[in-house]
Structure formats: C-alpha cells, structure tokens
Amino acid sequence: MVSAAYVTDIDASRPFYELLGFHEHLAGKAPTSAWSSLRMGRHRLLLASTRPPLGTPPLPLLFYFFFDDLDAVIGALSAAGLEVTRMGHPAHARGGEAKVLDPDGNTVLLGQEEPSVSQPPPADDDGSPRFSLLKEAAALVQARGGTTTTCQVTDMRGMPCQSRAEVKLADSAGNTVWACLSHADEILVAVPGAFIADQDDAGIAGFLRSRQARA
Numbered sequence: 001m002v003s004a005a006y007v008t009d010i011d012a013s014r015p016f017y018e019l020l021g022f023h024e025h026l027a028g029k030a031p032t033s034a035w036s037s038l039r040m041g042r043h044r045l046l047l048a049s050t051r052p053p054l055g056t057p058p059l060p061l062l063f064y065f066f067f068d069d070l071d072a073v074i075g076a077l078s079a080a081g082l083e084v085t086r087m088g089h090p091a092h093a094r095g096g097e098a099k100v101l102d103p104d105g106n107t108v109l110l111g112q113e114e115p116s117v118s119q120p121p122p123a124d125d126d127g128s129p130r131f132s133l134l135k136e137a138a139a140l141v142q143a144r145g146g147t148t149t150t151c152q153v154t155d156m157r158g159m160p161c162q163s164r165a166e167v168k169l170a171d172s173a174g175n176t177v178w179a180c181l182s183h184a185d186e187i188l189v190a191v192p193g194a195f196i197a198d199q200d201d202a203g204i205a206g207f208l209r210s211r212q213a214r215a
Contacts, residue, residue, distance in 0.1 A: 002037075004046040005062060005106075008053050010036050012103040017045060019076050020065060020110075057144075057198060058105035060136030070096045070112035084110075088128030095119065099131060107136055134181050134188075137196045138166035144199065153183040170197035 007013040014024060014036055022038035022045055029035075031051075038045045045063075067073050074084050077100055087097040087109070095112025096119075102108050109131060141147060151161035165178035172193035179187060187194050 002044045002046050003063065004048060006054050006056050007047050007049050007102075007104055009103065010034050010047050010049050013047050014038070015080075016082075016102050017047070019080055019082075020073060020108075021067075056104075058107075058140055060107055060133055060140055060196070062102065062106035062108055064109040064111065066093075066111050066113055068112065069116065070098060070110060073110055074098055086128050087131045089115075090130065097131065133196065134167055134184050138181060141167060141199050147178065147199070149178045151180040151183055152177045153179050153187070168197045168199045169194055171195070 005013075017038055018024075021040045022043075023040070024036050025039050026037040027035065033048070033050045035049075036047045038047065074086075077084050082100055085099045087099055089096055093111035093113060095115040097112075098110045100108050100110065147165055149165040151163045151165045153161050155161070161180060161183060163180035163182070166181050167184050168176060168178050169184055169187055170176045171191060176197055177187070184196075188196075
C-alpha cells in the first residue's frame with residue numbers, strides 16, 4: 001500500500017518531505033499532471049498534482065511519521081525555516097511529538113516512540129500543548145471564515161446547546177450536524193461510523209445523502 005497526497009506544487013512539496021528523510025526514486029510529468037514517488041526505507045509516498053489544481057482543503061492530520069531521533073528531524077526542519085511545534089510526550093510517543101505544516105497547509109505529526117538513552121525521562125505533564133484532531137479541524141474551519149451556526153446537538157431533554165458550533169460531523173448514512181467541540185467529542189466516541197466532515201456540502205456526506213435520495 002502506498003500513501004498518496006495531492007499537492008499544489010510538487011517542486012515545493014518534494015523538498016519538504018526530503019527533510020523528513022524521503023528521497024525521490026521515480027517521477028513523471030504530463031501537460032496537465034505530474035507525480036513523484038518518494039521512498040524512506042520500506043515506506044513509500046506518492047505526491048501528485050494536476051493542472052488546474054484540485055480544490056482539496058487542508059487536512060487536520062495528513063500523515064504521522066515516527067523517527068528514531070526526533071530532535072534531529074526537528075533541527076533539520078527548523079534550519080530550513082519551518083515552524084515546528086513540540087506537542088509534549090503522549091503515551092504513544094514517549095520520546096516526543098511535534099507538529100509541522102506541509103506546503104499545502106496540512107498538519108503532519110512527527111513522533112518518537114521511546115526516549116533515547118541521552119534524553120531525560122519525560123515529565124508527566126511538561127506543559128506542552130497536546131494534539132487534538134477536533135481542535136485542528138476547528139482551526140481550519142475558522143481559517144476559512146468560521147461559522148455563525150449554533151451547536152445543533154440537543155441534550156436528553158431536547159434542549160438545544162447554546163455553544164457556538166466549531167466542526168461539522170457526519171455519519172456513514174450521510175447525516176450531518178454542526179457541533180461544539182464538547183458534543184463533537186461525544187459523538188465521535190458514541191456514534192458508530194461518525195467522522196469529521198468537510199464544512200462544504202460537496203463532501204462525502206453530501207454525496208452519500210444524494211445517493212440515498214436517488215435510491
């Protein structure tokens with residue numbers, strides 16, 4: 001299986017992923033498209049672009065890469081002028097976790113599963129920010145102008161939530177709802193098949209809804 005990402009400019013994206021240790025081994029170009037196949041050990045990544053570019057919105061999480069030496073990777077990214085945010089030491093990355101944006105504005109997480117011998121043991125709470133997929137999605141909604149919609153989730157008594165909606169959720173049946181972060185978190189845990197949706201109606205939920213209408 002090969003991970004793939006549509007990018008606006010391959011010549012801008014390739015150097016970014018090379019900083020993470022990938023190297024191009026195959027590439028191709030046509031009048032309206034181009035692609036670059038990158039490798040890092042046994043991992044492969046395909047970058048593709050089209051002309052005109054596809055209207056793909058930035059993603060709250062595109063890739064998660066684990067490294068043996070996270071500090072070295074952060075150093076290379078910082079030396080290249082990229083802003084890297086350390087995200088503390090979550091349970092799945094006791095050697096550290098960091099966040100960086102790729103040239104298309106997608107979030108890429110970097111982690112180190114275990115601390116190296118030279119690293120001090122991580123504190124239980126070092127005060128670093130923690131990654132939240134919901135907060136990342138809400139930030140992207142806000143960057144596109146936000147929404148004035150109130151949370152559309154009601155409580156068990158049918159009373160509407162008064163909080164401002166921050167993310168749009170959908171389920172596998174094509175139902176959608178705008179929700180505040182608290183209710184969104186509950187929905188993702190409790191509703192089978194629920195997922196964070198594109199804030200535009202043209203997303204997968206809209207497609208599923210239109211397909212059901214034709215059935």
